[in-house]
Amino acid sequence: MTLKTLECRLYAPSDTLRYLWLLMAEKNTPLINEIINHLSEHPDFDQWFKAKQIPKSAISDICNDLKSQENYQNQPGRFYSSAISLTHYMFKSWFAVHKQLQRRIEGKRRWLNLLKSDQELEQNCGQSLEIIIQKAEEILKLMDSEKSQSSSKPKKPKKPKKKKKSSSEETITLFDRLFKAYNQGNDSLESYALAYLLKNNGQIPEDDEDLDKFALRKRKKEIEIERLQQQLENRIPLGRDLTGELWQEMLTIVNESIPQDENEASAWQAKLLKKSHNIPYPVAYETNTDLKWSKDSRGHLLVTFNGLVESLKKLNLNPEFEIRCDRRHLPWFQRFCKDQEIKANNDQHSSALFVLRSARLIWREGQGKEDPWKIHQLYLQCSVETQLWTEAGTKQVQSEKMVEFQLNQLRMKPELTFPIFFRSQSLPTYFNLWKVITSYRILKFLEKGDFTKAQKNFQDAIKRTESCLENLQSSYLTSQKSLYQGNPEIIMGVAMGLSQPATIAVVNVVTQEVLTYRSLKQLLGKNYNLLNRQRQQKQKLSHQRHKAQKKDAFNQYGESELGQYVDRLIAKAIVQVAKEYQADSIAVPKIRQMREIIQSEVQARAERKIQGYKEGQKKYAQQYRENVHQWSYGRLIESIHQASAKFGIRVEIASQSYQGSFQEQAQNLAIAAYTNRLEAVG
Structure with missing residues (x-):
């Protein structure tokens, strides 16, 4: 599925907004806070914590008990469902963060156990430091010879799998290979030699070890573990204190x-x-049929919400909210209304093919001294399926939904599914199994004593299931725009680095011919000056944050949306080039490799700038990191995902090499993505 989120502002009379604000701020948000407190005090919380999962039924039971209390009564049913879903999602996210912190702590502890001074290595190994260094030199020579042998193997163009195998080995850094060998080793001279190399970044140092620097390095790692441990000890997610x-x-x-x-x-x-927090929790509508769309006499779009309509009408308040959206998003909201009209006029279509998938009501914080429902602004966020916008995409989703529906029915209600499949001759080989299941079902009906009624209910259930299948097969009136079709031999690689956040190469991966290169300046064109503006903003905020931290004052300064805007411009330009050259997919680097890529780039610049003076290289590298704009690579990759999803262009993840120019890295990235594809196929 290719989902994206649209947003519009909702306008309504002041009394309607007041009622909705009080409902969300004084009833729904306190309900969520109370559910969180009950979960933290639940006797099974320790078991849930170990399993890193809370059953949704447990949250539902707590919510049902709280609904009877006066403080949480008289809320629409959708508000209670939203509170349950939001709490479940909140704890799911908290458990995921908790699990990630635990892995980071375990990794840092493994490194701390490995980190030994030269004197400790001698004592634990029982050998002199000279022998350990000699063994370390042998290991380095062995790994260098293995790397040279793998790179010198002849590459046959007709057998890309062998060629790809050597390229993937080249992407593995020396540090990774040393660490892998250390984990596989035992308490021997080789393991201590590997620990010595890992401690010194895979090199044999020329000078003796500085014990003060080593103690400082070890203490830094201990402090990192302590800080992570403090984060890990946070008991539960915190609610919103409005x-x-x-x-x-x-x-x-x-x-x-x-x-x-x-x-x-x-x-x-x-x-x-x-x-x-000054804003209440959002209210989620997880089904598209909870929203009703219409138009007023002026042709303006209106929306109402199931459950909320009845509550507002009882108070003689207007339940309709007017849509105010960006012009580029208006066709989507018009499509929501059109989908609903088609289904209302002729109920022969499934809501599973609605472009709208889900929505939620949120308040955006404003400034002022008036009533909160007058200061803050009400917005509606809608999640849409972009693939359903076109006729070709709708047919593809239909086939996927049909398979999913049949598999679910087959798993949950086989006694209904097999007769349907047998009638349509979709699964004629299951005839004997269908007879067994049906006979078993009839025997169960006979045990209840009312065979006629049971048989009628059985036939009605079959008709309902067949009706669902027919509705899924019915197509909406959609745009005739066809889906994007790329050339499977052409892949675009997007190399990322510190000085150049994005450099692309469009490659014919079969012939390994580069069709075109694009630098960041070429991608942005006239918008390239926005990079300097973004860099200046980050430096200014960093300076303000530094001054605030000295005074122990508030230092959570928010950034503008300029960085995100530039990311979207880059992603849009990348997708346009991919369409121009009919690229089948876009290859992006693994986000966890970006730290190593940036470190390698900075180190290479420092060694080229200052040769033979390591202290000077460290100072230059530190200054270079401060001066050069540091990019949010995860946000850029996410923008590429969103931009490519609109046209159905795949995004593949591959390993980016550290050597060569950015153009060469982009080319190798595309080839690595093709390699992964071939290896996955087998």
Whole structure:
């Protein structure tokens, strides 16, 4: 599925907005906060914590118990469902972050156990440092010879798998190979030699070890583990304190109490400096039939929400919200209305083919001293399936939905599914199995004593299932625009680095001919000056944050959307070039490799600029990182995903090499993506 999110502002009378604000801020958000508190105190929470998962049924049971309380009564049913889903998603995200922190701690602890001084290595190994260094030199020579042998193998163009195998080996860094060998080794001289090499970044140092620097390095790693451990000890996700009561309680504690240690004082300070939420939790509508679309006498689009309509009408309030959106998004909202009209006039279509998939109501924070529903702005966020915009895409989704529906029916209700398949001759080989299942079902009906009624219910259920299949097969009136078809032999590689966030190469991966290159300046064109503006903004915010940290003041300065805007411009230009050359896919680097790529680029520049002076190289590298704009590569890759999804262009992930120019890296990235594709096929 290729989903994207649209957004529009909702306009309604002040009384309607007031009711909705009070409902979300004084009932729904406190309900979510209370559910979170109940979950943290639940006797099964420790088991859920170990499993890193909370059953949704447990959240639903807590919500059902709280619904009877006066503070949480009289909410629409969709609001209760939204509270359950949002809490479940919140804990799911928290468990994922918790699991990631745990992995980081384990990795840093493994590195800390590996990190030994030269004196400790001698004592633990029982050998002198000279012998350990001699063994380390042998390991380096062995790995260099293995690398040279793999790179010197003849490459046959007719057998790309062998050629790809050597290129993938080249992308593995020396550090990775050393660490892999260390993990596979045992307590021997070789393992201590590997630890010595890993400690010194895969090199044999010329000078003796500085014990003070080593102690500082080890202490830094211990502090990193302690900081991560503190984050790991956070018990539960925190709710939203809209009234500021928790902040007032914390302020009272600080004024009347003395912290026991520095950690408690830091925790108090963090809670006081944390910016409080002024906006209630959003309300999610997880099905597209919960929203009703219409037009007024002026032709303006209106929307109402199931459950909320009845509550507003009881108070004689207008339940309709007017849509105010960007011009480029208007056709999407018009399509929502058109889909609903088609289904309302002739109920022969499935809502599974609606462009709209889900939506949610949110408030955007504003500034002022008036009532909150007048200060803050109400927005509607809609998740849409871009593939359903075209007729060809709709047919593709239809076939996928048909298979998914049949498999679900086959798994959940086989006694209904097999008769249908047998009638349509889709699965004639299952006739005997169908007879067994049907006979078993009839025996169950006979046990209940009312065979006639049971048989009628059975036939009605079959008709309903057949009707669902027919509705899925019915097509909407969609655009005749065809889906994008690329040449499977052409792949675009997008190389990323510190000085050049994006460089592309369009490659014919069969002949390995480069069709075109594009630098970042060529991609942005007249918008290239936005890079300097973004860099200046980041430097200014960094300076403000540094000054605020010195004063222990609020330092969470938000950035403008300029960086995201530039990312979207780059992604749009990349997709345009891919369409121009009929590229089958776009290859992007693995995000976890970006740190190594940037480090290699900076180190290479430092060695070329200052030769033979390592301290000078370190200072130059540090200054270069500060001066050169650091990009959000994850955000750029996400923008490429979103831009390519509109046209159905695949995005592949491959390993980016560290050697050569950015053009060569982009070319090798495209070839590596093709290699992965061939290896996956086998």
